[in-house]
Amino acid sequence: MNAPDLSCATDLPADRSACAARDAADPLARFRAAFDLPEGLIYLDGNSLGPLPRAAATRIEAVVRQEWGAGLIRSWNDAGWIDLPGRVGDRIAGLIGAAPGSVTAGDSTSINLYKALNAALSLMPQPTGRSVILSDTGNFPTDLYVAQGLCAASGGRLHLRTVAPEALAGSVDGDTAVVMATHVDFRTGRMHDMQAVTRAAHAAGAAMVWDLAHSAGAVPLDLAASGAECAVGCGYKYLNGGPGAPAFIYVRPDLQDRVPPALSGWMGHAAPFDFTPDYRPAAGIRRQQVGTPPILSLSALDAALEVWADVDMAALRRKSLALSDLFIALVERDCAGFGLRLVTPRDHGQRGSQASFACPADLGGGYPVMQALIDAGVIGDFRAPDLLRFGFTPLYLRHVDVWDAVDRLRQILETRRWDDPRFHARAAVT
Missing domain, CATH: 3.90.1150.10 (Aspartate Aminotransferase, domain 1)
Structure with a gap:
């Protein structure tokens, strides 16, 4: 072959x-x-960790010394810290073919995948005989681990099934609740046909969740046109956001107010600073936020994404x-x-x-x-x-x-x- x-x-x-x-x-x-590239070094590992953008280093210094150092807590409002997850999310949306307001940044890819799988599963009518999360054997191990953990927590209601990558689209059936796939295989670089796999999922009545960790910033994407329900991805590979940079989650706009958040955290509340004892989810993609945004790493990712405006x-x-x-x-x-x-x-x-x-x-x-x-x-x-x-x-x-x-x-x-x-x-x- x-x-x-x-x-x-x-x-x-x-x-x-x-x-x-x-x-x-x-x-x-x-x-x-x-980019701040070491002299004489040939870097062929940006698909694992992107190099340092000069703008990110400048931004981090300003955030630390000015916004945090001088502005202190006032910077949540004055420097717009509170809006960073959505602002970064909109920058990423432009790179993955998603509408503004459909992506938020924060948490890790694994946490966001857990949220995305729960969101997709919540769209299945209850009671339902659909019990399978379908994936492929080339998927990134952490994605399979998250799905395994979710299935274990379901008390036997859900099961993970994996097939060969080339068999994924043809393996969706009436038992499939969600198809979960990484768009580009982390080992081989094999790329799924996003439109075809999503169509196959929907034709069988299943939901689609994509992991774009090895795609965002590397290949042109049209997530909105695919019709996929959810997607996730990381910020530290081709997006160059730095080690452990925040990940992102996408939920299709028409579904955002239908899916309950899997983790009902403070920042996903409709009015977090009302400090009410009962949870009330925010409207739109913001309900997928959980805890306090990691401002330093989000700021680095925000600065790193500036270069893409002209690409x-x-x-x-x-x-x-x-x-x-x-x-x-x-x-x-x-x-x-x-x-x-x-x-x-x-x-x-x-x-x-x-x-x-x-x-x-x-x-x-x-x-x-x-x-x-x-x-x-x-x-x-x-x-x-x-x-x-x-x-x-x-x-x-x-x-x-x-x-x-x-x-x-x-x-x-x-x-x-x-x-x-x-x-x-x-x-x-x-």
Whole structure:
């Protein structure tokens, strides 16, 4: 299925200078200056943690020293802290094809997924025979864990069923209450057809919940057109909001006042500062808020999102595919004979913004290869059991970076530099 195909080799740049020429003509090249990138480092891990936007560092200093330091509690009103979840949510809405007022930011992806699953389940008529949360085996583990916990708490009423990713749309049936899927597979980069899977869910009478963690800021999205009931995603990957940045939750506008909040927290109350003893949910997406907004991290994410106001998402997608096409072709040409096997779809319609290669056992299963590559100044990541994973973030990544990254990978494989014992020692985070 993924046998090497070098039919595009004639389009490969002849040398590094040809890559530099492509970069000189790149309409997105100016955005690289918006990021504080370490000199000499090639960063191919923005699909795990985005780099530091210069605007975020400036904003955090201002929030700490001026808004918190001088403004103190007055900044909830004077600096607009109280409105940050909605303001950040609206910025994200513009990137995922959602209407203003349909997204709020805060909490983690896992917490928001729990809320989204509960919201979707609440739309099922009661009593109902629908008892299945349907997902796929390529879904991110935490999503499956959250669904497993929800099923356990249901006392046997709900069950999680997983199928192969390519079988997801065809597996929705009359027992399915909710289809839960991650749009882009975190391991392989395989991308679901959002419209087709959502249509299949709705045709069978089920609700749809999407996880956009590896999609938002990476591929063009039209969430509103899909008709999906709910979606979630994180702020620290392609959105560059910083480690542990707040996540987001989307609820379709026509459903927002119908779904009860799974976590009836203070900030989701209709009038939190009335301090009444009984909960009354706020109108709209704000009822999905729970606790006090994390102002420092929300401010960093808010600043990081400013760059997107001027980004052409179609141009971003074209460059993403060009970079990943180049990387795949160069690896298969220059690293041939070492057993690396592409697991990412070649088809542009099925590929997110990453490329993953499986490593054979005689390369240590991949982990030491990645550690040696990181030591050589190319940061990607390893995903068990044997994947070298590389993310392509067009706002700051260049064609020369791809050329240089593959050249360093080739050298590491040819010299067996990866077999140094220090590269075999497993760290806590891979």
